[in-house]
Amino acid sequence: MxxxxxxxxxxxxxxxxxxxxxxxxxxxxxxxxxxxxxWAMDDGVMFNKAxxxxxxxxxxxxxxxxxxxxxxxxxxxxxALEFQNRSNRKKGYAVKMGSKGxxxxxxSMGLLGTLILLxxxxxxxxxxxxxxxxxxxxxxxxxxxxxxxxxxxxxxFTDNIGIVILYVLGCISxxxxxxxxxxxxxxxxxxxxxxxxxxxxxxxxxxxIIVPLAFALMPISFYMGWx
Amino acid sequence: MEHYSMNLTLKVWKQKNATAEGNxxxxxxxxxxxxxxxxxxxxxxxxxxxxxxxxxxxxxxDCREGICGMCSMYINGRPHGPWHGTTTxxxxxxxxxxxxxxxxxxxxxxxxxxxxDLVVDRSAFxxxxxxxGYISVNTGVSVDGNTIPIERENADKAFAAAACIGCGACVxxxxxxxxxLFVSAKVSHLALLPQGDVERKNRVLNMVAQADKExxxxxxxxxxxxAVCPKEISITNISRLNSExxxxxxxxDKAH
Numbered sequence: 162m163x164x165x166x167x168x169x170x171x172x173x174x175x176x177x178x179x180x181x182x183x184x185x186x187x188x189x190x191x192x193x194x195x196x197x198x199x200w201a202m203d204d205g206v207m208f209n210k211a212x213x214x215x216x217x218x219x220x221x222x223x224x225x226x227x228x229x230x231x232x233x234x235x236x237x238x239x240x241a242l243e244f245q246n247r248s249n250r251k252k253g254y255a256v257k258m259g260s261k262g263x264x265x266x267x268x269s270m271g272l273l274g275t276l277i278l279l280x281x282x283x284x285x286x287x288x289x290x291x292x293x294x295x296x297x298x299x300x301x302x303x304x305x306x307x308x309x310x311x312x313x314x315x316x317x318f319t320d321n322i323g324i325v326i327l328y329v330l331g332c333i334s335x336x337x338x339x340x341x342x343x344x345x346x347x348x349x350x351x352x353x354x355x356x357x358x359x360x361x362x363x364x365x366x367x368x369x370i371i372v373p374l375a376f377a378l379m380p381i382s383f384y385m386g387w388x
Numbered sequence: 389m390e391h392y393s394m395n396l397t398l399k400v401w402k403q404k405n406a407t408a409e410g411n412x413x414x415x416x417x418x419x420x421x422x423x424x425x426x427x428x429x430x431x432x433x434x435x436x437x438x439x440x441x442x443x444x445x446x447x448x449x450d451c452r453e454g455i456c457g458m459c460s461m462y463i464n465g466r467p468h469g470p471w472h473g474t475t476t477x478x479x480x481x482x483x484x485x486x487x488x489x490x491x492x493x494x495x496x497x498x499x500x501x502x503x504x505d506l507v508v509d510r511s512a513f514x515x516x517x518x519x520x521g522y523i524s525v526n527t528g529v530s531v532d533g534n535t536i537p538i539e540r541e542n543a544d545k546a547f548a549a550a551a552c553i554g555c556g557a558c559v560x561x562x563x564x565x566x567x568x569l570f571v572s573a574k575v576s577h578l579a580l581l582p583q584g585d586v587e588r589k590n591r592v593l594n595m596v597a598q599a600d601k602e603x604x605x606x607x608x609x610x611x612x613x614x615a616v617c618p619k620e621i622s623i624t625n626i627s628r629l630n631s632e633x634x635x636x637x638x639x640x641d642k643a644h
Binding site: 345 | 493499564599600605636642
């Protein structure tokens with residue numbers, strides 16, 4: 162079987178969604194862990210150093226290219242699948258099934274993904290673009306120059322309730338997307354043993370609550386003056 | 389439970405043929421017994437229509453005992469109606485109350501085109517089966533049933549998967565019009581048994597390829613199929629199909 166046939170079949174397309182999704186889940190772990198440095202209560206010294214490492218070291222910079230590729234693959238394939246699948250029923254039902262037998266978030270991955278995409282565009286323009294392209298105010302730690310990303314976070318979130326709310330909504334979309342996506346990714350990879358399915362379901366729900374909650378607490382912390 | 393009779397309003401999809409537009413027709417049926425099956429209620433209605441000189445409603449049915457998979461009505465927003473694990477023919481009128489309005493539609497999917505009224509063409513499923521849902525056996529004297537030992541757990545899982553009657557409710561319920569529950573039931577049934585080993589790789593590759601060609605969508609694990617399946621086929625079979633597909637697709641060494 163040719164690779165092209167394998168990855169363009171209905172199962173292969175889902176495999177791409179599964180693998181790119183798991184890759185993005187791994188990225189979330191790195192992202193949330195690094196950002197948690199804002200709570201070191203040292204006016205952002207640890208966080209700015211950590212962010213500096215991610216921006217200056219060659220390994221994370223190369224991985225960053227992979228990250229963008231992973232995002233693009235997941236977004237483009239996801240949208241393509243959503244439209245292809247919808248087109249398989251040209252004439253719909255007069256009485257819809259609604260949530261009978263299928264929870265709303267399991268059927269709304271396209272919508273949730275699109276909301277996350279909109280959030281992502283705003284998020285990248287807030288932080289990645291100034292840090293990597295247009296430039297940020299420098300800060301000096303032990304005489305060495307660093308990008309003041311901590312200061313940038315403070316500027317974006319402090320006294321800006323609208324942006325804080327948009328970030329929290331983005332995190333809520335992410336949470337619901339993960340509740341389905343986490344375990345669905347493993348089922349697509351062929352997990353059939355119920356012992357492991359239960360484990361993955363539990364891990365998935367835990368991950369979907371803890372990680373988006375930690376992310377949501379970041380803008381809230383700046384707004385409330387906790388950091 | 390006490391027997392009762394009811395008067396109902398039915399809104400049924402009427403479509404003259406495959407190319408006609410089609411629309412909902414409203415019918416009144418009276419004195420329907422709570423002990424009738426849903427199809428018997430349709431028989432009463434059709435007899436009434438024939439007496440009135442009108443065109444009766446075309447619908448698929450055969451065994452009327454829940455094992456053939458022919459009946460295929462989408463009732464009030466759910467394939468096979470409101471009861472769990474039940475075919476339309478086994479749905480009884482005690483599921484409804486006097487004065488209810490019931491909306492009946494055909495299965496909707498491009499791969500299941502309407503032939504007439506509530507009858508859809510499900511030959512796509514036949515072609516999926518033809519592409520790989522079989523095993524090679526020696527002809528001649530039949531062998532003893534216990535010649536090949538099979539692990540009890542696998543035998544039970546294979547049997548549960550083999551219970552699929554190919555009615556198409558999974559496709560009808562799926563937002564993606566995916567046939568994966570059907571395909572995976574057939575793949576799992578044979579993949580779990582030693583008899584299925586000979587065609588193992590080609591089976592899953594060919595059946596998925598045929599399902600794709602027929603215009604069924606991909607599975608996104610919304611679980612709607614499992615919820616409406618009259619034979620309660622487990623969605624875990626789809627994970628097994630994925631596993632079989634990955635193993636076969638990554639190891640098969642010829643063009644498909």
